[in-house]
Amino acid sequence: MSLVLAHAASAPERASQVFILSHGSTELPAAAAGDLSAEARQYVSASLADDQKLVHLNHFSHHHYFVVLAQKPTPGQVAEALRRSGHTLHGQLKAEKVAEVFIHNLSENADAGLLLAEGLAMTAYHFEGYKTDEKSRKAPTLTKVSLVGEAASEARLAELEGLLQGVFLARDLVNAPLNKLNAVQLAERIAEAGDRAGYTTDILDLPKIEALRMGGLLAVNLGSPEPPTFSILEWKPEGARNEKPYVLVGKGVVFDTGGLSLKPTPNSMDMMKCDMAGGAAVAGTLFALAKNNVPLHVIGLVPATDNRPGGLAYAPGDVLTMHSGLTVEVKNTDAEGRLLLADALSFAKKYEPELVIDLATLTGAAVRALATEASASMGTAEPATMQKLTEAGYAVHERLVEFPLWDEYADHIKSDIADLSNLGKGEAGHISAAKFLERFIEGYPWIHLDIAGPAYLTAAESYRGKGGTGTGVRLLYEFFQMVLGA
Incomplete structure (x- = not known):
């Protein structure tokens, strides 16, 4: 796998981070808002109130992403929505040339971090093929996804x-x-x-x-x-x-x-x-x-x-x-x-x-x-x-x-x-x-x-x-x- 999955005790300062929030969230949990300005918190809260499922804050040196759990009738459909959120997130990370991202699971779904990472990793797959032009063989920008704290154990990450x-x-x-x-x-x-x-x-x-x-x-x-x-x-x-x-x-x-x-x-x-x-x-x-x-x-x-x-x-x-x-x-x-x-x-x-x-x-x-x-x-x-x-x-x-x-x-x-x-x-x-x-x-x-x-x-x-x-x-x-x- 070209994309490394890892466990981290915490995210370093100025790291690009993803926060998974429960469905219906309109206010940011303290764990997701600690280093944000009042204006940034207000922007995210307004976006959540507007029912946006993926909110992006560009701090220029790093990025914050907020992913909201979908409300679906079955656990399987909720899981699939998270994988697809991983796909959508990958597009934004690629556009912003983010090399490493840290995922925090602040939702009630214990597997949400793993499912989002699964969607990211499966989207990141690239068949090497047989191209000889170096310009068309650029290495992917995103190289590492770390799940923070209880978002996933090292054993579950290794299994995935x-x-x-x-x-x-x-x-x-x-x-x-x-x-x-x-x-x-x-x-x-x-x-x-x-x-x-x-x-x-x-x-x-x-x-x-x-x-x-x-x-x-x-x-x-x-x-x-x-x-x-x-x-x-x-x-x-x-x-x-x-x-x-x-x-x-x-x-x-x-x-x-x-x-x-x-x-x-x-x-x-x-x-x-x-x-x-x-x-x-x-x-x-x-x-x-x-x-x-x-x-x-x-x-x-x-x-x-x-x-x-x-x-x-x-x-x-x-x-x-x-x-x-x-x-x-x-x-x-x-x-x-x-x-x-x-x-x-x-x-x-x-x-x-x-x-x-x-x-x-x-x-x-x-x-x-x-x-x-x-x-x-x-x-x-x-x-x-x-x-x-x-x-x-x-x-x-x-x-x-x-x-x-x-x-x-x-x-x-x-x-x-x-x-x-x-x-x-x-x-x-x-x-x-x-x-x-x-x-x-x-x-x-x-x-x-x-x-x-x-x-x-x-x-x-x-x-x-x-x-x-x-x-x-x-x-x-x-x-x-x-x-x-x-």
Whole structure:
């Protein structure tokens, strides 16, 4: 992280400071007014009475900012308003070229300082990229955010930093183009991150994938000049509280041309470097869990390849034999992600998992249904588990909308010549894709998350920014915290 989060006992004289105030505040608390002139106090009080949510005092040598808690119907919405206030605040700090700021939490919300810092830090994220012009590679001005006194403990700040490092790992992976991050390089980057955080990585190469007869992954890879990989990430700390592991599966299509069923461009193929956002989210989540020493045994599976139309590329009409032994008729080579996931979900059975959650930028249907505001969820897990994951989504504002997996949707993926087809009907495509995956689930509860909408943004949106968002990392981390607290 380029932005340092720290704890401070107090703010030094003439430091730029942020004071978080309770909703409805019209008078400044003494802790926020001590070094202000009477005129400055009067100005801030008048601004608060005018219902301004962010008040700025420019003292030329330093700055004071006053952030007012929003009044919202749920704690999750209050938390999200604070993150978004962090984004707005970052814009002002950047404009004023403030290098370090001290945050005081004078509100009744004990987590307000952390939430504001989270919004600041996520806004401050910048993908380094590959620019060579020094003028366009200026270092960010804001380099340090300190939370003062009881605004946050050092332990909570360290946990937030570990979580954000996982989010930024996922963003970095998604933002990297194919010629900088093919399937082999993705596996290597995931392993390097594991070395830093503390999880282990076992990378299966082409011969091992062939030995496992992963027909879906192998078929999608046929048109590529580069080999596939299958990464197994594992975080198993001493004293893990779960006897059976949680397994996370992430789609790792490092670039998707659509294969022989070629995608159109622009506005489709040109941003398909993001098609491995599910795999990136799995890596980011394992990173955060390991970095923060979360006492749960969690395994990540990331099948990876690009999908190209060259060479011996698989074709519509082909019939594949999957890792599970089921046969699949290929109706469209652009419905490739479910083929990789199916092999990984079948492979997951060997772990006798407590729960399997897969994440994938799987369908345009999910985007049409929910835009970039939420992910689609479906699965066979108990309603209480689905509800817990949904609650985690609302807590971190990575919201989920559950769709049904009724038996009738199985008709959408019937094949005349194989066990099933890899393509459903024109309607409910995100559901038929999940229904396809369900056929490869055996003996464990499962949740599917179609993150195609929020995983990658073509225009900047608050603290989520532009490009890879890291969707899934904060959601799953919060879910696991809820598991521990149950």
